[in-house]
Amino acid sequence: MSKVTGYYSSFESFGAVDGPGLRLVYFLQGCPLRCKYCHNPETQEVNKEKPISVEEILDHYERTKEFYVHGGLTMSGGEPLMQLDFIIELFTAAKARGIHTAVDTSVCTFSTNEVILNKWKELVKVCDLFICDIKEIDSVRHKALTRLGNENILQGIKWLDDNGATTWIRHVLVPGYTDTRENLLGIGNFIKDLKHMEKFEILPYHNMMIPKYNNLNRKFELPEVVPPTREYCRECLKIVQEGMHRK
Numbered sequence: 001m002s003k004v005t006g007y008y009s010s011f012e013s014f015g016a017v018d019g020p021g022l023r024l025v026y027f028l029q030g031c032p033l034r035c036k037y038c039h040n041p042e043t044q045e046v047n048k049e050k051p052i053s054v055e056e057i058l059d060h061y062e063r064t065k066e067f068y069v070h071g072g073l074t075m076s077g078g079e080p081l082m083q084l085d086f087i088i089e090l091f092t093a094a095k096a097r098g099i100h101t102a103v104d105t106s107v108c109t110f111s112t113n114e115v116i117l118n119k120w121k122e123l124v125k126v127c128d129l130f131i132c133d134i135k136e137i138d139s140v141r142h143k144a145l146t147r148l149g150n151e152n153i154l155q156g157i158k159w160l161d162d163n164g165a166t167t168w169i170r171h172v173l174v175p176g177y178t179d180t181r182e183n184l185l186g187i188g189n190f191i192k193d194l195k196h197m198e199k200f201e202i203l204p205y206h207n208m209m210i211p212k213y214n215n216l217n218r219k220f221e222l223p224e225v226v227p228p229t230r231e232y233c234r235e236c237l238k239i240v241q242e243g244m245h246r247k
Contacts (some may be wrong), residue, residue, distance in 0.1 A: 001094075002054035005104075006086040009043045009050065009078065010019050018209040019102035019129055019168075021071025024061050026052075028086075031079040033108055034147040035135065036221040038172050045080035054090045061099065062200060072100025072128070081109045083198050091126035101151060102129035110156025120156075124165050131168045137186030145177060154190065161194045169197055173236055175207040175228050184236055184238060188243020202237050204228045 001124065004121050007029040012018075012102055015025035020084075030046040031038075032040065061073055073094055080103055091101045107130075134153070136142035142150040160167060173179050191200055206227050213220040228236075 004083075004086045004089050005051045005053060006057075006083055006090070007046075007050060008042070008052050009101050010061070012073040014067065015074060018074040018076055018104055019072060019131065020100070021069070022067050023071040023074045023102070024057075024064065024068065025074045025076055025104075026057060028075060028077045028083050030082040031077055031106075032082070033079065033106060036145055036177070037172065037205055037209075038227070039206070039212075040078065040211050041209065041216060041218065046082070053084070053107050054093050057090060058093060058097065061094075062156060068099075072102060073237060074102040074104060074131075074185050076104035079106055079108060081105050081107075081123075082125065084116075088122050088126065091123070095126045098148070100128050101126060102131060103127055104131040104133075106133050107117065107153045107156040107160075108133075110152050111160065112155070120153050120159070121163070123159070124163050127165070129168065130160055131170065132160070133170050133172065134187050134190070135172065135186075137183050137190060141183070157190075157194070165196060165237045167197050169194070169200045169202070170203055170207055171240070172203045173233055174222070175225055175227050175232075177222070177225070179228070179232075179236055181239055184239040185243035185246070189246055190239075192244040192246075200240065202233050202240070204230075215246055 009027045009029050012025040016024040018025045027040060027043055029043055033053045081085060094101050136145055139149040139151055171187055191197060204227055210220050
């Protein structure tokens with residue numbers, strides 16, 4: 001029996017963008033950030049309305065595992081690593097069954113506190129892939145966009161790389177906010193030295209989350225933003241690549 005209870009908001013049985021292959025994706029509850037363009041605002045608050053055990057998630061996986069031959073299990077959120085103890089226990093059990101594990105994280109809970117860092121070391125042993133989101137390279141702008149600075153986020157990504165963790169790095173392109181040349185070059189310059197980064201992706205901002213804010217009776221702060229075109233995303237990706245080749 002699991003020793004730690006997890007708390008989730010929802011799940012997706014056939015996630016195709018949360019790691020390699022088709023995946024079972026659980027969206028855990030709670031996040032310390034308040035991103036202005038958060039696409040899962042219902043996961044932000046820390047609540048315990050929907051508890052779940054390690055066994056329940058693994059049983060769910062086993063019932064549909066024929067779909068996940070080239071995929072696996074992903075924990076997303078919210079910020080899933082707010083429930084670090086639960087994920088360590090879940091992934092330890094999943095790896096014992098040969099399940100590929102991934103976590104979709106902002107890395108905002110990383111800390112060099114000895115107790116927390118030791119738990120991150122445990123996590124690296126049982127997590128096959130860290131999908132990390134870099135929103136803003138400048139900490140002041142990051143705080144304006146998300147409520148918190150990014151020093152520990154960048155430190156955490158470097159720590160993961162130094163400890164051999166495989167990463168995908170992503171950047172959500174929000175026109176007028178995260179698409180400045182300075183930011184894109186800075187992201188490229190930061191990721192160029194990551195030895196274990198498998199790929200970098202630009203994700204176009206979308207506004208499909210607006211009904212969620214309406215349902216929560218919350219004001220959406222970026223109503224004027226128009227989703228970027230594919231061509232604009234490609235242009236911005238070239239700027240990131242330019243930053244990756246700068247000395």
